Each structure stands twice: as structure tokens, then as C-alpha cells.
Amino acid sequence: MDIDLMLRVYPFFLEAAWITILLSVLTALLGLTFGALGAAARLSRFTSLRLLGATYVSIFRGTPALIQLFILYFGGPQVGIQLDAFEAGVIGLGINAGAYMTETIRGAIISIDKGQREAARTLGLSQLQAFYKVTLPQAARLMVRPLGVNLNMLIKATALVAAISVVELTYTAQRYIGSTYKPFEMFLLAGVLYMIIIYVTGRGVAWLDRRVRIT
Amino acid sequence: MTESTDFVQIRHAQKSFGTLEVLKDISLNVARGQIVAIIGPSGSGKSTLLRAINDLDALTGGEVWLDGVQVNKQLPHRQYEKHINEMRQQIGMVFQHFNLFPHMTARENVTMAPKMLKGLSAEEADALAKEQLDKVGMLERIDYYPSQLSGGQKQRVAIARALAMNPKLMLFDEATSALDPELVSEVNQVMKKLAEEHMTMIIVTHEMDFAASVCDRVLFMDQGVVVEEGPPEQVFGNPQKARTRAFLRKELDNPE
Numbered sequence: 001m002d003i004d005l006m007l008r009v010y011p012f013f014l015e016a017a018w019i020t021i022l023l024s025v026l027t028a029l030l031g032l033t034f035g036a037l038g039a040a041a042r043l044s045r046f047t048s049l050r051l052l053g054a055t056y057v058s059i060f061r062g063t064p065a066l067i068q069l070f071i072l073y074f075g076g077p078q079v080g081i082q083l084d085a086f087e088a089g090v091i092g093l094g095i096n097a098g099a100y101m102t103e104t105i106r107g108a109i110i111s112i113d114k115g116q117r118e119a120a121r122t123l124g125l126s127q128l129q130a131f132y133k134v135t136l137p138q139a140a141r142l143m144v145r146p147l148g149v150n151l152n153m154l155i156k157a158t159a160l161v162a163a164i165s166v167v168e169l170t171y172t173a174q175r176y177i178g179s180t181y182k183p184f185e186m187f188l189l190a191g192v193l194y195m196i197i198i199y200v201t202g203r204g205v206a207w208l209d210r211r212v213r214i215t
Numbered sequence: 216m217t218e219s220t221d222f223v224q225i226r227h228a229q230k231s232f233g234t235l236e237v238l239k240d241i242s243l244n245v246a247r248g249q250i251v252a253i254i255g256p257s258g259s260g261k262s263t264l265l266r267a268i269n270d271l272d273a274l275t276g277g278e279v280w281l282d283g284v285q286v287n288k289q290l291p292h293r294q295y296e297k298h299i300n301e302m303r304q305q306i307g308m309v310f311q312h313f314n315l316f317p318h319m320t321a322r323e324n325v326t327m328a329p330k331m332l333k334g335l336s337a338e339e340a341d342a343l344a345k346e347q348l349d350k351v352g353m354l355e356r357i358d359y360y361p362s363q364l365s366g367g368q369k370q371r372v373a374i375a376r377a378l379a380m381n382p383k384l385m386l387f388d389e390a391t392s393a394l395d396p397e398l399v400s401e402v403n404q405v406m407k408k409l410a411e412e413h414m415t416m417i418i419v420t421h422e423m424d425f426a427a428s429v430c431d432r433v434l435f436m437d438q439g440v441v442v443e444e445g446p447p448e449q450v451f452g453n454p455q456k457a458r459t460r461a462f463l464r465k466e467l468d469n470p471e
């Protein structure tokens with residue numbers, strides 16, 4: 001194993017890792033937004049919205065994320081959607097992650113005992129007040145761990161945008177293989193950096209989960 | 216204000232879940248300050264009747280009135296929501312499984328709704344929490360979370376939470392059925408205290424002794440109808456109907 005080479009290219013990988021982190025953060029934020037909207041639609045009292053939410057989830061969980069990215073980035077211009085690779089990566093992965101998060105958020109909300117809602121309504125709270133004061137605060141605590149799982153998957157999924165030439169960690173590794181012919185070292189280096197990102201995120205999620213857990 | 220005998224009125228209440236007829240033309244009047252016990256076998260419709268009073272389960276027929284106002288008025292959706300939320304503020308309810316909010320302390324459980332709906336200031340809310348929790352003997356646990364309380368303590372906080380809205384009527388749906396036997400009396404004592412203060416109460420219970428000692432009137436329900444009703448001495452001491460006698464015999468043989 002060529003440790004010298006790894007040390008030499010390491011700063012460039014670190015730079016690329018920041019792009020991966022930026023991609024992950026933006027994707028997570030977009031995913032959460034879509035997840036919240038998706039869950040609201042899935043739980044709506046209007047059939048059309050429920051159907052829309054269910055369709056969204058089944059399309060984006062039912063096809064490979066890579067295909068979704070290709071359609072958006074390569075197919076987009078054909079229908080008038082012009083995005084640069086980074087934008088397409090964030091939007092494509094964000095919408096994809098949102099489909100998974102829709103189910104996570106919805107699952108946490110429906111797992112709250114209906115007696116909670118009834119107790120709130122009995123006191124005179126409106127449906128909306130009961131949701132924000134009673135159901136959501138409890139559901140939000142339950143969501144932390146499963147959303148952490150979504151986040152873990154989403155970080156790993158950012159590697160896919162190498163296929164549309166976003167210069168992030170995986171793409172950088174591929175590029176250095178072209179000049180060094182050392183795939184083992186280059187992918188290992190990328191892998192270690194992914195692991196560090198995911199480890200730190202995981203610790204963050206565990207910390208948050210402990211902090212908000214009901215005593 | 217209405218005639219005191221008409222304080223709570225249930226007129227020809229009917230309720231079906233799909234094809235299952237759970238309440239079949241039930242009428243009931245409760246006077247202000249009166250305490251009514253509802254007894255009957257499992258599945259007879261006791262909870263459904265109680266939950267119809269504050270419209271947690273909407274009746275499929277009939278009317279519910281409280282203090283001269285119809286609870287289940289026919290109104291357009293928006294207006295009905297506003298109306299029912301106002302009515303519910305006047306009707307306290309206590310559940311078998313407490314349904315305390317686990318993410319709130321005893322204090323927050325008690326003050327959340329009054330703060331939100333009546334705009335209490337921080338000081339007023341603090342005074343209210345102390346007053347209500349003191350009343351149920353839970354003042355020392357004011358900053359405890361439900362998970363740190365025993366079943367009996369939870370139920371007492373739940374009663375304080377309902378009382379904090381200053382209701383005209385209290386509904387109890389088997390408030391002690393989920394409790395360990397040694398915790399039942401602390402909750403019963405709180406309910407007795409409310410009785411002494413002339414709170415109007417409708418109490419669904421399996422505890423015949425408690426019903427006999429606290430209630431002015433006992434209603435025996437079976438299969439969605441009121442089979443027999445009257446003062447406890449009569450319903451327990453000299454039941455007129457065979458079904459009532461059979462039920463009481465079974466209850467006394469194996470209470471629980």
C-alpha cells in the first residue's frame with residue numbers, strides 16, 4: 001500500500017469531503033422539507049392529497065436514485081430544466097430522501113396514541129392546537145433516530161452524484177485513480193473519509209436523541 | 216340558566232358503528248350537582264354514551280344538552296369546530312388510561328390548556344397549577360413527569376388537569392380500572408371530595424361500592440339500552456329487572 005501517495009493526495013480529498021458534507025446538508029434540508037410536506041399530504045383529510053403523497057413516495061422509493069438523477073440532469077434539458085451538476089445532485093437526492101423521510105415522519109406521527117389527541121381535544125383544543133402542542137412534540141422525539149437512519153443513507157447516496165460529475169469525494173477518488181493507477185489507495189481514502197463523516201453524524205444523532213428523550 | 220333538573224340532557228341518543236347499534240334510544244337527565252353512575256357489562260355502550268356527551272364519539276341520532284346549550288348542534292364544519300371546542304372547555308373528562316401528556320410535567324399538564332385557551336399569565340398559571348394539584352394532593356410532585364408517577368398519582372394529575380378548565384360537568388370513564396388495587400382509594404377519595412363540592416359528575420364504573428356510596432343515581436345499561444335506573448339503594452338493594460340482578464350477582468361474585 002502506497003502510504004506516501006495517500007498522504008500526498010489527502011488534502012485534495014479533504015477538500016472534496018467538504019463538498020460531500022455540503023451536499024449532504026443541503027440534501028438533508030431539502031429532504032426534510034419534502035418529508036414534512038409529504039407526511040402532511042399523506043395524513044391529510046383530503047383524498048386527493050393523500051393520493052398525491054402516496055404517489056410521490058412510491059415513485060421515488062420505487063426507482064433507483066441514480067435513474068432519478070440521470071432523468072433530472074441528462075433528461076431535464078429536454079423538457080426545459082437546466083441545472084448544473086451540483087444543483088441537480090442536491091435537488092435529485094433531496095426529493096429522493098424526502099420520500100423516505102415522508103414515511104419516517106408519518107410513522108412517528110401515527111404511532112402517537114390517539115388517547116393523547118383525545119385528551120387534548122377534550123380540554124377544548126382545536127385539531128391544529130392539539131397537533132402542535134401534543135402530537136407533534138411527542139412524534140418529533142420519536143423521529144430523531146429513524147431520521148438519523150435516513151441521514152446515514154442520504155450521506156452515502158451522495159456518492160451517486162459522481163456519475164453526473166459533481167466533484168465530491170467519490171468523483172475525486174476516480175479522478176486520482178486516472179493519474180495514479182492506485183484504485184485501492186484512492187477508494188480506501190475516500191471510504192475512510194465517508195466513515196468519519198457518518199460516524200460524527202451518528203454521534204450527533206445519538207446525542208440529540210438522548211437530549212430530547214422523555215424522561 | 217335552565218331548570219336544574221335539565222342541566223345535562225341526553226335525548227333519544229342513538230349510535231351505530233357501521234351496522235352495529237351500540238346506543239339504542241337512550242335518554243337521561245342530570246340535575247346540577249347530581250352524581251350519576253353508569254354500570255353495565257363490557258360492551259354495553261357505557262363509554263360510547265359518555266364519549267357522546269362531549270362529542271368524542273358523534274351520535275348518529277339524538278341530542279345532548281348542557282346548561283341550556285345543545286352540544287351536538289348541526290352547524291357547518293368551521294362553526295361546529297369552534298362551538299364544540301367551547302363546549303368541551305366546560306366538560307372535563309377523565310380516562311381509564313389517564314392520557315397525561317408524557318412530554319409535560321404535572322404543572323404543564325394542568326396549565327397547558329388554560330394558558331392556551333384562556334390566556335392566563337405566567338403567574339396566574341402558576342397559581343392555578345398549585346391550587347389544582349394541591350386539591351388532588353399532588354403539590355409535592357408538581358414538577359414531575361408522568362413517567363415518574365404511580366398510576367394513582369397520574370390519575371390524580373389527570374383530574375387536576377380537567378378541573379383546571381373549571382368545567383361545569385365531569386365525566387369519568389372507569390377512572391380506577393387500570394390501577395393496582397392499592398391505588399384505587401386515593402383516586403376515589405379525590406372523586407368523593409368533588410362530590411362534596413357538588414360537582415356534577417357522570418361516572419362509568421365497575422366499582423359497585425363506590426357507586427353506592429357516592430352517587431345519587433345509578434343507571435344500569437345493557438346492550439345499548441338503559442335497563443334500570445334509580446337511587447343506589449334501589450338498584451343495588453332491590454333491583455327490579457332480572458338482567459340487573461344477574462349482572463350484580465356476577466359482579467359481586469368476582470369483582471374485577
Ligand SMILES: Nc1ncnc2c1ncn2[C@@H]1O[C@H](COP(=O)(O)OP(=O)(O)OP(=O)(O)O)[C@@H](O)[C@H]1O
Nearest residue numbers: 232235237255256257258259260261262263264389
Ligand atoms: N370506534 C368503534 N368502532 C367500532 N365499534 C366500536 C367502537 N367503539 C366501540 N365499539 C363497540 O361498541 C360497543 C360498545 O362499546 P363501549 O366501549 O361503549 O362499551 P363499554 O360499555 O364501555 O364496555 P367496557 O366495560 O368494556 O369499557 C362494543 O361492542 C364495541 O366493540
Ligand SMILES: [Mg+2]
Nearest residue numbers: 261262263388
Ligand atoms: Mg368502556
